[in-house]
Amino acid sequence: MALLENPLEHPEKFHISKDLGFILEDPLEELPDRYQVWVKLAKNLPTLVEEGQFREEAEQLPELSIDELQGYKEQRLAHLALSVITMGYVWQDRNVKEVLPRNIAVPFWNLSEKLGLPPIMVYADCVLANWKKKDPLGSMTYDNMDTLFAFPGGDCSKGFFLVSLLVEKAAASAMKVIPDIFEAVKKKNSESLKESLQSVASSVYEAYKTFQLVHEHVNPNDFFNILRVYLAGWKNCSLLPKGLIYEGVSEIPKEFAGGSAAQSSIMQCFDALLGIQHTTENGNAKYLEEMRNYMPSPHKIFLEAVASHSSVRDFVSSSDDIQLKKAYNECVKALVHIRNYHLQVVNKYIISPSSKQDSEKGQKSSDDEVKGTGGTNLLIFLRSVRDTTKRALLEES
Numbered sequence: 537m538a539l540l541e542n543p544l545e546h547p548e549k550f551h552i553s554k555d556l557g558f559i560l561e562d563p564l565e566e567l568p569d570r571y572q573v574w575v576k577l578a579k580n581l582p583t584l585v586e587e588g589q590f591r592e593e594a595e596q597l598p599e600l601s602i603d604e605l606q607g608y609k610e611q612r613l614a615h616l617a618l619s620v621i622t623m624g625y626v627w628q629d630r631n632v633k634e635v636l637p638r639n640i641a642v643p644f645w646n647l648s649e650k651l652g653l654p655p656i657m658v659y660a661d662c663v664l665a666n667w668k669k670k671d672p673l674g675s676m677t678y679d680n681m682d683t684l685f686a687f688p689g690g691d692c693s694k695g696f697f698l699v700s701l702l703v704e705k706a707a708a709s710a711m712k713v714i715p716d717i718f719e720a721v722k723k724k725n726s727e728s729l730k731e732s733l734q735s736v737a738s739s740v741y742e743a744y745k746t747f748q749l750v751h752e753h754v755n756p757n758d759f760f761n762i763l764r765v766y767l768a769g770w771k772n773c774s775l776l777p778k779g780l781i782y783e784g785v786s787e788i789p790k791e792f793a794g795g796s797a798a799q800s801s802i803m804q805c806f807d808a809l810l811g812i813q814h815t816t817e818n819g820n821a822k823y824l825e826e827m828r829n830y831m832p833s834p835h836k837i838f839l840e841a842v843a844s845h846s847s848v849r850d851f852v853s854s855s856d857d858i859q860l861k862k863a864y865n866e867c868v869k870a871l872v873h874i875r876n877y878h879l880q881v882v883n884k885y886i887i888s889p890s891s892k893q894d895s896e897k898g899q900k901s902s903d904d905e906v907k908g909t910g911g912t913n914l915l916i917f918l919r920s921v922r923d924t925t926k927r928a929l930l931e932e933s
């Protein structure tokens with residue numbers, strides 16, 4: 537398939553970087569003067585929300601056409617800034633806004649259509665495009681990085697977004713071997729395939745090790761009680777039961793799901809590469825599929841090309857090369873490891889603060905009722921995704 541033969545030789549076709557994968561390389565920090573009002577307001581969100589002035593300031597924005605935005609990086613920064621403004625406008629306080637004013641809604645809707653993104657903040661905004669190096673000549677380490685935009689809750693959003701970014705960066709080192717993997721399957725070259733799969737497994741283990749940074753940089757109570765509010769969406773949402781009205785776009789309210797790293801292309805890319813099919817019984821496959829519509833369209837196209845390519849899994853399972861099966865299983869075990877670790881993190885950052893809050897309020901909401909950032913019943917979803925990954929292990933006999 538032409539799309540796949542040289543995806544990393546023409547990264548511009550998919551906006552995928554050889555070194556950083558799906559991360560937006562060197563994001564812009566400023567927009568042309570006429571659009572800088574969006575950046576300025578989004579950067580002031582924490583202070584203005586604190587003062588209860590954010591909505592008032594947002595309503596003063598001029599309504600701007602997106603046509604003067606030049607190039608992909610300006611469009612991504614504008615989508616990020618408008619998404620931050622939208623989440624702040626809707627969730628500033630418990631008096632939730634049901635109408636997004638046209639001076640935000642019209643450019644946000646039009647720009648979203650151009651990028652193939654929904655008109656709500658997504659992972660590709662606040663994780664993949666929301667970063668800078670403090671010392672441009674330094675490396676991408678937590679201490680030399682900052683986010684471009686933050687939410688209330690102190691350094692919680694910086695921690696959550698940057699740790700996710702660094703996990704993406706560690707995992708991204710696997711991206712450059714994808715063409716070699718498909719070449720090896722095409723040529724039935726077990727030795728080359730074994731080497732590439734070993735490289736994928738070590739990238740996923742690097743991602744697992746980076747994940748531990750979350751304990752250092754994200755406070756569980758700030759995450760659960762403050763930040764999580766701003767990542768919520770307006771689909772199956774009790775506070776916005778019909779969704780949000782995008783003024784100037786449609787009088788009919790529209791529903792869009794809240795932030796979830798099911799929108800992370802790299803994790804879905806590993807599943808696609810290894811032929812890990814998530815179950816259709818409990819809606820996981822449907823949800824993961826739907827979240828591909830919350831990725832930049834070039835990333836969605838790339839993922840679908842990986843998923844539809846000749847199956848690595850079929851080649852390995854029909855091979856009698858035990859070492860090859862072991863190399864494939866190392867990749868699956870690494871994914872199970874990171875998903876197990878992620879479940880422990882979710883217990884610490886959502887389940888425990890939630891039950892602590894319930895006992896303080898004297899009510900009990902069972903784990904089943906605790907919603908995820910993406911509005912899903914999170915524990916069932918995450919355990920099931922982990923279990924499906926585990927079931928993908930091949931017999932090594």
Ligand code: HEM
Nearest residue numbers: 699700703796797798803882885908909910911912914921
């Ligand atoms: C405070 C830290 C974190 C919390 C509380 C958290 C919470 C969650 C929740 C609740 C879900 C279910 C999705 C939904 O609600 O629809 C989820 C999914 C996911 N999260 Fe996180 N997460 C955290 C950090 C991370 C990090 C650092 C990564 C690494 C990139 C990550 C990657 C994922 C992925 C890939 C999924 C989709 C399910 C899967 O593919 O396993 N999460 N997370």
Ligand SMILES: Brc1ccc(-c2csc3nccn23)cc1
Nearest residue numbers: 657658659662700795796797909
């Ligand atoms: Br919008 C938005 C979407 C996803 C995330 C994110 C980063 S890691 C992770 N696990 C669950 C969600 N999640 C943060 C903001």
